[in-house]
Amino acid sequence: MFFPILFALADVQADREIARRLKNREQEALGTLHDRYGRLAFSLILRVVKNSAVAEDLVQETFLRVWNRAQAFDEEKGALGPWVLTVARNRAIDYLRSVNGRMSQNMYELSGNEQQSMFGDLEKDILNSDRARILREAFQKLNENQKTVLEMAYFEGLSQTEMAEKMKQPLGTVKTWVRSGLQALRAELGEALMA
Amino acid sequence: MICEELKEMYELYAMGVSDDPERSEINSHLAQGCVTCTKGVKHAFETVSIIGTTAFDVAPPARLRARVMASIRSEPAKQSFWNLPYAWMGLAAALAMVALGLWNREVGLDRSLEEARQQISALSQTQERDQAAIRRVNAALNFLNQPETRLVTTSGKAIELPPKARVFVNAKTGVLMMAGNLPKLGLGKIYEMWLIPKGGAAPVPAGLFQSDETGTAMHLRPGTVDVASTAAVAITVEPESGSAAPTTTPILVMGLSD
Ligand SMILES: [Zn+2]
Numbered sequence: 001m002f003f004p005i006l007f008a009l010a011d012v013q014a015d016r017e018i019a020r021r022l023k024n025r026e027q028e029a030l031g032t033l034h035d036r037y038g039r040l041a042f043s044l045i046l047r048v049v050k051n052s053a054v055a056e057d058l059v060q061e062t063f064l065r066v067w068n069r070a071q072a073f074d075e076e077k078g079a080l081g082p083w084v085l086t087v088a089r090n091r092a093i094d095y096l097r098s099v100n101g102r103m104s105q106n107m108y109e110l111s112g113n114e115q116q117s118m119f120g121d122l123e124k125d126i127l128n129s130d131r132a133r134i135l136r137e138a139f140q141k142l143n144e145n146q147k148t149v150l151e152m153a154y155f156e157g158l159s160q161t162e163m164a165e166k167m168k169q170p171l172g173t174v175k176t177w178v179r180s181g182l183q184a185l186r187a188e189l190g191e192a193l194m195a
Numbered sequence: 196m197i198c199e200e201l202k203e204m205y206e207l208y209a210m211g212v213s214d215d216p217e218r219s220e221i222n223s224h225l226a227q228g229c230v231t232c233t234k235g236v237k238h239a240f241e242t243v244s245i246i247g248t249t250a251f252d253v254a255p256p257a258r259l260r261a262r263v264m265a266s267i268r269s270e271p272a273k274q275s276f277w278n279l280p281y282a283w284m285g286l287a288a289a290l291a292m293v294a295l296g297l298w299n300r301e302v303g304l305d306r307s308l309e310e311a312r313q314q315i316s317a318l319s320q321t322q323e324r325d326q327a328a329i330r331r332v333n334a335a336l337n338f339l340n341q342p343e344t345r346l347v348t349t350s351g352k353a354i355e356l357p358p359k360a361r362v363f364v365n366a367k368t369g370v371l372m373m374a375g376n377l378p379k380l381g382l383g384k385i386y387e388m389w390l391i392p393k394g395g396a397a398p399v400p401a402g403l404f405q406s407d408e409t410g411t412a413m414h415l416r417p418g419t420v421d422v423a424s425t426a427a428v429a430i431t432v433e434p435e436s437g438s439a440a441p442t443t444t445p446i447l448v449m450g451l452s453d
Contacts, residue, residue, distance in 0.1 A: 026310055034263050034379060040247075047250035056259055061419070063263045070417070082244035089247055097367050132245045139249055154246045156387055159212045164312045182206050185242065 015080045022070035030067050036064070037081055040127075041088035046090035058095060062088040069168050081127040093157035131189060138188035146181030149174055196220045198231040205232075205239035208336075216251045362428050362449045369417040370401060370428060377410040377433075378446060385435045388414055389445075391427040398429065425451050 016187065018036070023028030041062055046055040065087050068082075073080070150159045152166070160178055164171040201221050208221050224232035228294075329402040360374035372388060379384070385405055389398035406412035429445040 029266065030267055031260060031264055034260050034349070038263070039258060042248045042255035042259065045246045048255050052256075056255065057419075058260065059255065059259060059365060060262050060266050064266045067267050082241060085244045085247045086240070089440060090211075091200045094421075095367070095419060098419065098423055111362065127245065127248055131241075132248065135245045136249055139246065148335070151205060151247065153212045154243065155250070157210070157212055159214050160207070161214060179203055183419050189242075 019070065019073050019080055023068065023073065028189060032064060033066065033080065033084070034063055037084045040081070041084060044085060044088050045092040048089070049095055053096065053130055054093075058091045059088065061091050065091070074087075074182050085127075089154070121134060134188055142181050145177045146184065149177045150181050154177070198224065198235075199230060201232060202235060205235045205450040206243055209236060213217075217303050254413065255334075286389040295369045353408045358430075358447050360430070360447050360449060361450075364420055364422055364425075364451065366420050366422045368419070369415055370420055371413070372428060372430070372449075373413045374406070374430065374447065375409075375411045377406040377412055377430075378431060379410070380405070383435050384391055385431050385437065386412065386414075387431050387437055388416060389429045389441060389443070390416075390420070390425050391448075394425040397440055400437065400439060401428070403433070403435075422451065427451055 014036075018033050021032065038059060042055055042059050045058045045062070046052060049055055049058065062084065066084055073083070089175075111158050139150075142150070149160075149163055152163050153160075158166065161171060161173050163169075163178075164174040167174065196216070201224065203215055204213050204217040204221060208218060213221070221232060221236065225236060333388045344358055358374060358376045358378065362370055362373075363371040365371075370388070370390070377386065387403050388401040390401050391398050402418040404412050404414035427448050427450045428445040429441070429449070431443045431445050433440045433442060
């Protein structure tokens with residue numbers, strides 16, 4: 001079983017309500033948010049850091065960060081899930097980088113991608129959408145190299161240059177795998193969905 | 196570069212792993228409100244967050260929810276380490292022994308830990324003790340007890356009766372500083388700890404603390420530490436409400452390099 005992770009069928013209305021309560025500083029709302037996305041965040045972080053105790057710490061940090069930044073969230077617009085996942089992934093990658101002593105020379109500042117405006121106009125619950133299902137299936141259909149590089153980018157936070165070093169492959173080869181992998185995903189999604 | 200050339204990089208950009216020049220180019224397109232790139236990058240954020248859901252599903256321990264809730268209930272976090280009940284002094288001594296055990300590596304660590312635990316247990320039974328203090332001592336003990344915790348350095352920089360400190364860092368859980376020979380503070384003053392980033396960025400505040408009559412103090416800055424990009428830990432004397440940036444010359448600077 002690879003994708004049983006979406007246990008809860010979230011709907012946007014519920015997310016909006018949680019966001020509104022978070023902004024009101026209602027502490028129980030964070031519990032509700034955790035009930036909804038805690039398992040997803042934990043699984044994602046564990047995949048990155050491969051240590052359950054560390055993953056627990058980082059989930060805690062994730063939700064604290066969401067709590068502290070909830071003011072900026074526009075509950076009229078998006079679903080909270082992708083935002084929570086982004087914060088969770090950033091915490092995990094930050095941890096990985098600090099442990100490996102591999103702080104960015106050229107790295108995009110991770111917290112920049114936590115700006116909620118980037119998740120602001122989601123019209124539906126993206127993590128449970130058809131698009132998500134298609135994408136997850138497409139992801140499994142990638143060849144090993146394509147899947148490996150995209151997983152290294154997402155779950156290890158490696159740039160193409162770093163992947164090339166780690167895989168002992170020419171940079172051009174890695175770039176080809178990344179590009180063709182992403183193209184395959186986009187093709188499965190279909191151009192209509194890009195609109 | 197034109198949008199068409201950047202399209203292929205949107206997902207890597209959303210993952211924070213795109214290389215230059217594309218990364219800077221996308222940044223400037225977004226900054227200029229480029230409609231194509233904004234739409235494409237937003238779309239990429241969604242795609243990327245869906246990749247996050249391909250992680251193998253693992254249920255977190257049931258205690259995690261309580262931990263998450265506790266982390267916000269402990270707000271406000273503006274407490275000083277020495278804002279503690281009297282019995283703390285005994286614990287400080289026990290912890291100093293723990294540190295000594297760590298220092299000497301081969302001796303006494305377990306015994307010192309055991310003594311500290313006994314004191315904690317005694318403390319727990321005394322009603323008027325502050326639960327927060329116990330949590331903090333436990334955090335310090337856990338910190339010292341982790342194999343990743345390592346001793347950084349031993350000496351300070353002042354000249355006569357120099358203050359001394361030992362600093363322990365743990366990338367996962369924090370920075371623990373134990374100091375002696377600290378100068379007496381004037382009225383309305385407090386010590387403040389700082390993490391000094393490499394490359395000349397502004398020092399990051401790491402908490403306020405006071406010393407006891409003998410000039411010893413212990414201070415824990417809990418939370419993750421980016422060890423690789425931290426050059427040093429420093430201590431300054433500040434007005435008692437603390438400062439956002441150091442206002443005096445550090446009385447101690449401890450480099451983090453090996
Ligand atoms: Zn553009």
